[in-house]
Amino acid sequence: xxxxxxxxxxxxLIDQTRLPDTLATLEIDDIETLIDAIRRLAVRxxxxxxxxxxxGVALLGKxxxxxxxxxxxxxxxRPTAVNLAWGVDRVLAKLDEGPDATLAEALLIMNEDIRRNxxxxxxxxxxxxxxxxxxxxxQTHCNAGGLACVEWGTALGIVRALGETxxxxxxxxxxxRPLLQGARLTAWELAQQGIPHTVVVDSAxxxxxxxxxxxxxxxxxxxxxxxxxxxxxxGTYPLALAAARAGIPFVVAAPESTVDLATPDGEHVxxxxxxxxxIVGPGKTNALNFAFDVTPADLVTAIITDERIxxxxxxx
Amino acid sequence: xxxxxxxxxxxxLIDQTRLPDTLATLEIDDIETLIDAIRRLAVRxxxxxxxxxxxGVALLGKxxxxxxxxxxxxxxxRPTAVNLAWGVDRVLAKLDEGPDATLAEALLIMNEDIRRNxxxxxxxxxxxxxxxxxxxxxQTHCNAGGLACVEWGTALGIVRALGETxxxxxxxxxxxRPLLQGARLTAWELAQQGIPHTVVVDSAxxxxxxxxxxxxxxxxxxxxxxxxxxxxxxGTYPLALAAARAGIPFVVAAPESTVDLATPDGEHVxxxxxxxxxIVGPGKTNALNFAFDVTPADLVTAIITDERIxxxxxxx
Numbered sequence: 001x002x003x004x005x006x007x008x009x010x011x012x013l014i015d016q017t018r019l020p021d022t023l024a025t026l027e028i029d030d031i032e033t034l035i036d037a038i039r040r041l042a043v044r045x046x047x048x049x050x051x052x053x054x055x056g057v058a059l060l061g062k063x064x065x066x067x068x069x070x071x072x073x074x075x076x077x078r079p080t081a082v083n084l085a086w087g088v089d090r091v092l093a094k095l096d097e098g099p100d101a102t103l104a105e106a107l108l109i110m111n112e113d114i115r116r117n118x119x120x121x122x123x124x125x126x127x128x129x130x131x132x133x134x135x136x137x138x139q140t141h142c143n144a145g146g147l148a149c150v151e152w153g154t155a156l157g158i159v160r161a162l163g164e165t166x167x168x169x170x171x172x173x174x175x176x177r178p179l180l181q182g183a184r185l186t187a188w189e190l191a192q193q194g195i196p197h198t199v200v201v202d203s204a205x206x207x208x209x210x211x212x213x214x215x216x217x218x219x220x221x222x223x224x225x226x227x228x229x230x231x232x233x234x235g236t237y238p239l240a241l242a243a244a245r246a247g248i249p250f251v252v253a254a255p256e257s258t259v260d261l262a263t264p265d266g267e268h269v270x271x272x273x274x275x276x277x278x279i280v281g282p283g284k285t286n287a288l289n290f291a292f293d294v295t296p297a298d299l300v301t302a303i304i305t306d307e308r309i310x311x312x313x314x315x316x
Numbered sequence: 317x318x319x320x321x322x323x324x325x326x327x328x329l330i331d332q333t334r335l336p337d338t339l340a341t342l343e344i345d346d347i348e349t350l351i352d353a354i355r356r357l358a359v360r361x362x363x364x365x366x367x368x369x370x371x372g373v374a375l376l377g378k379x380x381x382x383x384x385x386x387x388x389x390x391x392x393x394r395p396t397a398v399n400l401a402w403g404v405d406r407v408l409a410k411l412d413e414g415p416d417a418t419l420a421e422a423l424l425i426m427n428e429d430i431r432r433n434x435x436x437x438x439x440x441x442x443x444x445x446x447x448x449x450x451x452x453x454x455q456t457h458c459n460a461g462g463l464a465c466v467e468w469g470t471a472l473g474i475v476r477a478l479g480e481t482x483x484x485x486x487x488x489x490x491x492x493r494p495l496l497q498g499a500r501l502t503a504w505e506l507a508q509q510g511i512p513h514t515v516v517v518d519s520a521x522x523x524x525x526x527x528x529x530x531x532x533x534x535x536x537x538x539x540x541x542x543x544x545x546x547x548x549x550x551g552t553y554p555l556a557l558a559a560a561r562a563g564i565p566f567v568v569a570a571p572e573s574t575v576d577l578a579t580p581d582g583e584h585v586x587x588x589x590x591x592x593x594x595i596v597g598p599g600k601t602n603a604l605n606f607a608f609d610v611t612p613a614d615l616v617t618a619i620i621t622d623e624r625i626x627x628x629x630x631x632x
Contacts, residue, residue, distance in 0.1 A: 175493065175595065175597070177491065177517040183597045183601070184597070187601040199596065199603040200595070200604050201595055202519035203490070203519065203550050203554060203609075204550050206553050206609070207550065234517060237558075241522065241557035241561060242557060281496055282500045285515050287516065288515075288520075289516075289517070290516070290520050290523055293519075294526070
């Protein structure tokens with residue numbers, strides 16, 4: 001089953017806000033509903049957002065109207081992951097060739113996502129196996145799985161590939177506050193695949209590493225700046241600090257579409273600040289809800305893409 | 317109002333599981349109820365546990381029976397904070413002098429807690445003010461406030477003292493998963509005192525530091541080993557890593573009763589692992605619930621006690 005797909009002239013996507021209790025799809029044929037789905041994280045994950053942007057423009061191309069204005073709003077639905085803008089822009093470039101050409105480009109992006117993340121996954125698994133040499137125990141954060149892409153995940157794609165090559169030990173999954181993408185989505189995916197895993201609170205991830213329970217940290221990315229800084233879900237940076245201290249690899253798995261050479265470094269990435277209501281619990285107090293953090297390039301051991309393995313900076 | 321007190325021959329304590337919605341006290345006159353209150357965190361925080369242990373033995377001394385056997389169970393109700401054992405042992409040493417002597421010793425410990433933490437608080441505030449020189453923005457974790465002690469907190473005691481000396485900027489409070497002692501208790505205390513504060517998810521604490529929003533991290537401790545390793549609520553270690561990277565002070569505030577020279581280092585401290593049900597949310601998956609972590613001594617800038625400021629190791 002694909003996280004996002006084009007079915008009968010509409011976008012069909014798994015409503016991730018309802019997982020793991022209910023596996024249901026949304027059938028979307030208007031741009032407002034798509035933007036809303038993106039904002040409330042019914043579809044999320046950088047690669048999946050790239051495909052959502054691409055299919056969204058295909059939808060607009062089919063309907064006509066002021067496609068470029070609507071596409072601009074779609075492009076801005078969430079600011080941090082570069083893939084959304086990338087998907088929108090790539091399909092918009094075909095707009096003058098007509099709706100069939102825009103749809104073809106969007107479907108190409110969707111199918112490329114599967115192939116490219118599969119390649120990334122086996123490249124990453126081979127790299128980790130060679131580096132670590134025994135079944136690899138992985139610490140991960142948030143969800144960089146099939147649900148963040150079309151079918152094969154990035155970070156969890158590597159985990160899956162390790163599993164298929166008998167190279168996987170145990171997986172430690174951070175809950176990922178405030179919306180629990182780790183406890184809800186990653187744990188669900190791993191359970192579906194029969195992969196042994198344990199959920200810990202986010203703040204325990206660094207202790208899992210310090211105690212030697214994880215041999216590597218493997219996470220996705222929402223944007224990789226030209227200098228190699230990695231922007232990913234809030235909570236990634238502490239794992240990178242802990243991995244550096246413990247001397248284990250901190251590995252970022254992302255397709256080339258996540259590499260943004262136009263952004264010089266992490267400080268130049270707009271970090272989405274979401275509704276405090278996602279955090280504010282019983283305390284009924286003010287909250288500041290950063291959705292992402294910046295991991296400086298020097299803490300990143302390797303960036304594994306569908307085309308290459310990047311060690312150190314710069315990326316161009 | 318005291319977090320824990322001796323009233324009419326019984327232990328009276330605020331039931332912290334009901335805060336911030338309801339401020340209610342439990343009146344305890346049997347050891348089973350006290351042990352249960354400790355285990356389910358109705359009373360928590362290392363200094364408060366020391367007083368609970370002390371008053372518990374006073375209660376036992378008054379009732380008679382096999383005091384030493386009951387005291388041993390009380391002492392073991394939670395393993396990580398050394399103060400519980402310290403409070404029990406200190407009052408047990410008076411047992412042969414009769415119930416009046418045991419009660420007097422317990423009340424002395426309770427009153428010392430207020431005085432000692434007040435001294436600690438102003439010492440810490442002066443140290444931070446001298447070191448930082450402008451109103452200090454503080455990042456804290458969990459609750460090391462009045463609710464973790466009798467009246468004056470340790471880490472939040474320093475915050476309160478900074479406030480009283482016009483030396484306080486803003487306070488960033490981690491939610492503190494899984495039981496939200498930050499969002500529930502620390503935010504409540506700060507609101508009561510009119511101190512401006514913001515709650516963030518635990519995994520955002522290191523970003524708050526990296527962004528320069530905090531000038532210092534100030535936390536409590538459950539046990540400080542002889543080599544200076546600090547055991548505190550899970551999530552403390554990532555803040556220490558981030559503070560070291562950012563070059564800001566990482567300050568531990570704890571009374572001398574938290575210093576445990578009998579334990580050589582953090583690896584020798586029993587880290588309580590609590591019920592996975594505290595974590596397991598929608599994912600219905602396995603969880604590992606470490607309640608504490610170890611911050612290595614080299615990441616600690618200063619330990620501020622009621623008697624001294626400790627820089628570096630060893631502590632003896």
